[in-house]
Amino acid sequence: MRPTQKQPEADPVAHLVAWHDGDHRAAIETLMEDVRHLREQLALASAAMSAGYTRGWAPNEDRQ
Structure with missing residues (x-):
């Protein structure tokens, strides 16, 4: 039996903030x-x- 590999869970909040180059306000504006x-x-x-x-x-x- 093969061991199963766990994929790390993605953090959607970190991804959103990174998409906006660390600008939290821009991320919130996009969500709004x-x-x-x-x-x-x-x-x-x-x-x-x-x-x-x-x-x-x-x-x-x-x-x-």
Whole structure:
């Protein structure tokens, strides 16, 4: 039986900050822009979906 090699877990926060050359403020601004965009997409999807399509379920931007 072969031993399994564990891959180190990637740190998404460190990757995001590194992508912005260590600028934490720029990283947060990018995340805030992504949140705004995704909320707009959720609003569009909510408007386009019928209650029958989702059997009464409706998307909600609030976290449970």
